[in-house]
Amino acid sequence: MMAAGALMAAGNQGNLTSFEEMDPQGATGETRETTSFPLISPMVPEHLNPYADSVCPSDIFELLLPDGKRFGMFSDPYATIEYHEPKYGLPNGRFWLDMHMQGADISQKELRLVDVLSTTRTMTRRQLERVIFPGMHPQDRAGVEFIKKCRSRGIICAYRWASPLKDDRRKPLAYMLTKAGADAAEILFHRKLNDEYWARPVEYGAGQGPEMTPYFVDLAINELHAELVRIDRLTDWQRRPVIRVDQQTFHIPAASFEMIRDRNDFLQFWIEVFRPGPEFIHRTAQRFSRLRQVYLKLPEHKRPARVFLIADGDSRIPLLSRIAEQYMPEVPLRFTTDERLIAQLGRDTFLEYNNIEKKMTASTMKFLQENAAGMKASEYFSEARRHDDDEFED
DSSP states (O other), X not given: OOOHHHHHHHHTSOOOSSSSSOOXXXXXXXXXXXXXXXXXXOXXXXXXXXXXXXOOOTTHHHHSOTTXXXXXXXXXXXXXXXXXXXXXXXXXHHHHHHHHHTTOOOOHHHHHHHHHHHHHSOEEHHHHHHHHSTTOOTTOOXXXXXXXXXXXXXXXXXXXXXXXXXXXXOOOOEEEEOXXXXXXXXXXXXXXXXXXXXXXXXXXXXXXXXXXXXXXXXXXHHHHHHHHHHTTOEEEEEESOOEESSSSOEEOOSEEEEEEEETTEEEEEEEEEOOOOTTHHHHHHHHHHXXXXXXXXXXGGGXXXXXXXXESSGGGHHHHHHHHXXXXXXXXXXXXXXXXXXXXXXXXXXXXXXXXXXXXXXXXXXXGSTTOSSOOHHHHHHHHHOOXXXXXXX
16 A cells, blocks of 8 residues: 555656656755667658658657657657547536445456556557457457446546647547546545546637646556456566655556455566657666666665566667666666557567667566466455355354
C-alpha cells in the first residue's frame, strides 16, 4: 500500500507518466552531463516525412522517427481526445449505482471491469477483452456486447483521438470509468480515485480536446498489462507508484508490476514510456539520471529485475540506448514498442541494443512466453484462497 503522503506527493507532481515532464520537486542529486551528443532533438530530413500529405505542424521534423516510419499506434504527439457519443448512457450511471447500493447483484464481469479500470485508468476494447474474457475466441462478440451494455448503463464512456496527421490505421475506441463508475470503485474496492481516473464526456470542437499523450502512455503500458494477464503471470500492478528512497529522493515510473515465474519466485519490473515531445533528449536525460539515482539507493531486493522502455518505434531505440548508457548505465534495460506489444508477447517482443556494434537483437525472456513452465498467477491466487474451515466459527 502506498502511504498517504506519497499519494499526495504524486498528485502534486503533474504528469509523470512520460518523459515530457517537469522535474519532481524535492528530487536531489547531480545530473550526469554528457559529452557524446548534444541535448537537442535531431532533425529528420524532409524527404523522410511519412505524413507529407498531411498539414504538418512546424516542429514535426524534430519529433519524427529517424527511419521515416509513422509514429506508433499510441505515439502521435499531435493527437487530441474526441469522446464517442458523449451523452450515450451517461444519465443511467447514477441509477445503476443506486440499484447496487440497494442490494441488486453486480455481475462478476462488471466487478472486474470496475476493478481493472480503477487500477489502469483506461483500456481499449481488445485490452479489456483479454483481462475480462480470458481465452475468448477473436471472433466472439461477447466482449463487444458487454462493453456496449456497460456504456448504456453509464459505468464507462468511450473516446478516440483526432490528429492533423493522416494515418490509414484504424484507431481503436478506448474506455474510462464515468463518475458513477469511479464511485462504484470506492464502494466496492475502497479506492478513492483521483479525478484523472474518470471522465465526464463532452463534445469538444475540432482539435480542442485534451492532449492524448498522457492517455497514450496508459494505453501503451496496458498492452503489456493485458498480455501478462493473458499468459497468466501478473500478480500485482501499480500505475505511477511513488518509489521513494528518502524524503527528498523519489521516482515515479509509468507503472511497476510483479509477476510470478514459479512457486516462491516473483520478479519486479518498472515500465518507462517514451513519447516524442519538445526537447525530448534533454528531458529523457534528466529522467534517466533521476531513475539511476533512485535505483542505486534502493536495497538490491527492491530494485526491478528489468526496466522496460516502450518506444514509439524501433528506429528510436538506438538514440534512447545511447542516452541510457550515458545516464543510467547500471540499470538493466530492455526495449519494446507499441507495435511489438500489440502483436502479443513473443520471442522478439523485447530488444537489446549494443551501442558499440550498433546492433539490435531480440531479448527472449522465457518466463514471458505464453507456454513457459512454472506456477501461474491463477494457481498462486487459488492457493492463497484456500483455508481450513476449522479456523472459522460457524
